[in-house]
Amino acid sequence: xxxxxxxxxxxxxxxxxxxxxxxxxxFHDSIFITEYGRLETARSERYGISYSIIIVHxxxxxxxxxxxxxxxxxxxxxxxxxxxxxxxxxxDVTGMLEDRRIIIILPHTDYFGSLITIKKLSKALEFLTISxxxxxxxxxxxxxxxxxxxxxxxxxxxxTRRVTERxxxxxxxxxxxxxxxxxxxxxxxxxxxxxxxxxxxDVGADLDLENSFVHTVxxxxxxxxxxxxxxxxxxxxxxxxxxxxxxxxxxxxxxxxTSTKIFLVGEGVAGAxxxxxxxxxxxxxxxxxxxxxxxxxxxxxxxxxxxxxALISKESWADTHNCFHTGDPYIVEGLITKLQRxxxxxxxx
Amino acid sequence: MTAYTKKILLAISDREVAEGFSAFLxxxxxxxxxxxxxxxxxxxxxxxxxxxxxxxxYLPVIKGERLFQILKNNPHTSRVPFFFLSESQKEVKxxxxxxxxxxxxxxxxxxMYGNMKQLLLLRGITSYSLGDKDFQGxxxxxxxxxxLQMLRLNRKEGELTVTxxxxxxxxxxxxxxxxxxxxxxxxxxxALFRLLSWKDGTFExxxxxxxxxxxxxxxxxxxxxxxxxxxxxxxxSKGLFPDENSLLKxxxxxxxxxxxxxxxxxxxxxxxxxxxxxxxxxxRSAFPDFEVYKTLVGLLGRHILDEIKEAxxxxxxxxxxxxxxxxxxxKEKLISRWSDMLTVNFGKILVASTSMILTNRFIEACKDxxxxxVDERLVTSKYSSKNTLGDLGRLKLYGGMDIILFSVPTLKxxxxxxxxxxxxxxxxxxxxDEDGNADIPQLAATRNEILSRRRVPVLHxxxxxNEPDKxxxxxxxxxxxxxxxxPVFTLSSPRRDNIQNIFQSYFSALLKEDxxxxxxxxx
Numbered sequence: 001x002x003x004x005x006x007x008x009x010x011x012x013x014x015x016x017x018x019x020x021x022x023x024x025x026x027f028h029d030s031i032f033i034t035e036y037g038r039l040e041t042a043r044s045e046r047y048g049i050s051y052s053i054i055i056v057h058x059x060x061x062x063x064x065x066x067x068x069x070x071x072x073x074x075x076x077x078x079x080x081x082x083x084x085x086x087x088x089x090x091x092d093v094t095g096m097l098e099d100r101r102i103i104i105i106l107p108h109t110d111y112f113g114s115l116i117t118i119k120k121l122s123k124a125l126e127f128l129t130i131s132x133x134x135x136x137x138x139x140x141x142x143x144x145x146x147x148x149x150x151x152x153x154x155x156x157x158x159x160t161r162r163v164t165e166r167x168x169x170x171x172x173x174x175x176x177x178x179x180x181x182x183x184x185x186x187x188x189x190x191x192x193x194x195x196x197x198x199x200x201x202d203v204g205a206d207l208d209l210e211n212s213f214v215h216t217v218x219x220x221x222x223x224x225x226x227x228x229x230x231x232x233x234x235x236x237x238x239x240x241x242x243x244x245x246x247x248x249x250x251x252x253x254x255x256x257x258t259s260t261k262i263f264l265v266g267e268g269v270a271g272a273x274x275x276x277x278x279x280x281x282x283x284x285x286x287x288x289x290x291x292x293x294x295x296x297x298x299x300x301x302x303x304x305x306x307x308x309x310a311l312i313s314k315e316s317w318a319d320t321h322n323c324f325h326t327g328d329p330y331i332v333e334g335l336i337t338k339l340q341r342x343x344x345x346x347x348x349x
Numbered sequence: 350m351t352a353y354t355k356k357i358l359l360a361i362s363d364r365e366v367a368e369g370f371s372a373f374l375x376x377x378x379x380x381x382x383x384x385x386x387x388x389x390x391x392x393x394x395x396x397x398x399x400x401x402x403x404x405x406x407y408l409p410v411i412k413g414e415r416l417f418q419i420l421k422n423n424p425h426t427s428r429v430p431f432f433f434l435s436e437s438q439k440e441v442k443x444x445x446x447x448x449x450x451x452x453x454x455x456x457x458x459x460x461m462y463g464n465m466k467q468l469l470l471l472r473g474i475t476s477y478s479l480g481d482k483d484f485q486g487x488x489x490x491x492x493x494x495x496x497l498q499m500l501r502l503n504r505k506e507g508e509l510t511v512t513x514x515x516x517x518x519x520x521x522x523x524x525x526x527x528x529x530x531x532x533x534x535x536x537x538x539x540a541l542f543r544l545l546s547w548k549d550g551t552f553e554x555x556x557x558x559x560x561x562x563x564x565x566x567x568x569x570x571x572x573x574x575x576x577x578x579x580x581x582x583x584x585x586s587k588g589l590f591p592d593e594n595s596l597l598k599x600x601x602x603x604x605x606x607x608x609x610x611x612x613x614x615x616x617x618x619x620x621x622x623x624x625x626x627x628x629x630x631x632x633r634s635a636f637p638d639f640e641v642y643k644t645l646v647g648l649l650g651r652h653i654l655d656e657i658k659e660a661x662x663x664x665x666x667x668x669x670x671x672x673x674x675x676x677x678x679x680k681e682k683l684i685s686r687w688s689d690m691l692t693v694n695f696g697k698i699l700v701a702s703t704s705m706i707l708t709n710r711f712i713e714a715c716k717d718x719x720x721x722x723v724d725e726r727l728v729t730s731k732y733s734s735k736n737t738l739g740d741l742g743r744l745k746l747y748g749g750m751d752i753i754l755f756s757v758p759t760l761k762x763x764x765x766x767x768x769x770x771x772x773x774x775x776x777x778x779x780x781x782d783e784d785g786n787a788d789i790p791q792l793a794a795t796r797n798e799i800l801s802r803r804r805v806p807v808l809h810x811x812x813x814x815n816e817p818d819k820x821x822x823x824x825x826x827x828x829x830x831x832x833x834x835x836p837v838f839t840l841s842s843p844r845r846d847n848i849q850n851i852f853q854s855y856f857s858a859l860l861k862e863d864x865x866x867x868x869x870x871x872x
Binding site (some may be wrong): 045046047048085194195196197198199200201208209211213216217219220221223224227228230246253302306307308324327328 | 421428443445446457564692694722737740741760761762763766768
């Protein structure tokens, strides 16, 4: 059978029918979920708070190479539902949204809170997505009220649209999830892209953008953070060595207290210009990693409630750098997660 | 510096009730701000971020209920509880049970006070942080230096607020040490030393947890001693300093200066290029006033600078470019039109240009706009030769809103970066001249890229030196896809447009047209 036909065939499985056989007490049907979602919207509007939803979408099995039978599907769904209901809080509401899609309503949860839950779910479901037989491709998406929508239906629409966006994202199409952090960096900086969400460009002494452009971007992000210090966010800046004479240090020193966690990642920590003076970096946490690849690669990963941005700059020949940058939140979040996991850093957003 | 405000805003149309209740609350140790109409109440609420808003539903200009809707949806005031006053029972849309309170006539102040306090305690604002001034007094009785010494000895933590006339300053103290001082935008030693020279006024110290960043590292004693020394020396040498209204001119090529001079000297020479008036330069320098004046005397003595005395302000009007009512309208428009505004404290106008020379020419022209501040970091940066990214300057509007002019590069493949910096965008300025003809398609593409995310007013400005003929202007209109009635401004003589009129045109477009978030403008 043609590979494409097999792939299409493999998507024709249905979980909705099997979901009716699930007897999990904290797992509801779509009618209950819709009604509860409306109530949650009304409650959140009245008290001026936010809530989020997460959609767990089952895309395929064995990357479209297997179509499981009914018994296997029921078995898979039981494990999936049981894990999801164990990971979420008691106040969260889980149920079947539509065929192959589970929804979780997270009361009183903002954007970052929902991302943390996705991280937990993703980790807890690894026994199904990585070591499962057949292994499942599961896509998570989220939406937050009132940031993304003014009602429950619209919120579900946004999260559903994000499932499609995620499937079309470079992260999924290039299977970056299965690669290590530095493999992803090599794949992104080695290609040539020119899309609205991600693209590549070069910087260098005789080019339209000078090498200092990378530092200017870091300064700009730090300044953006200082303009709305109360907004939550996370920023990783990867640089050769963490020193007192980093080009963006003055900006960092002057931003004061913000709700954004800022990390400086470098190969070791050195005093100013090698004099050996004590490191004096304010408003950021330094992370020293013993990895020579940091000598030739700068990176900036920034995620906030309102935007996401990643810039990777890799040294090339004749004092030029190949740069990749993106505003795709899935790539940015994926890069942050991979960095944290591959270096055993505290997993956080 | 409203990091830990304890103010209560009273927005009540009846002066007698407002002033009576304000006096009553002051007796109880609260600080109050009184407004008699909705517009000024909105301004004050966004500027001061009070802990509670007592709101009359029948306010003039902006009705109480409308004001509640606006402030409830603003991130700065969304968590502030409201205390509604009304003649009769009325349903308020969006009323938050447990957070807001409703009172009808007749008003019993003691009862209202009880409810109010309960409301605040429920919000986690304890009596410790409510109006509990540790001590207060007059500077004529206890000089500020003594107050600071006293706080150091007692190892106090909190905010010391000093008020003199219309000026107000805050000193952040932790464990008796001065963490930072701020008078408006001026901070650190410069602010502290200015503050030490205040002879009249009042001060009050409030214990609070200080979250401000530590920007002063010397001990309190050293700072006070150094400040007093500088004030003494300033007073003794006052006659030698240049007049604050004099203009300064650089007489040498600054690139020929040797390396290793004092940092203040480089900063002063850099600032003279943008702020030739002595007073402006001293205000903008980060160094204490005495050090700046002393440097100026040195540079004048060595004939590096020239002083042009008694210069007049010229035709620059002293009042702001936007009247207070218009500034309020602008703020209201921004809040109501764009739900994704992060805050209304600032809005960005992105400046896209075919060359940095044009950007500098435009910023030079902007200096004639009252309350416009140039950001020297980018304008004088060694990296600013091409494709610059960052703040160029800002225009301060009434009510604490900054309009930031932000330079963006106009190269291909920078869409993700444009997306990241497009938060709070409220306008676009496009600058070009005939030398940049080849780059105009990319300039138009950058403009369209920004407009595809948010429909905002665009100012098209021809910034060339020579005036273009009508045919050329027509060609430019076609290249930018402009309609016949879309204005194209020019910075070239002799038909140079007044920069203030250009900004007025922008504000009119912002107020007039119905810009809706996320909609693409048809070009």
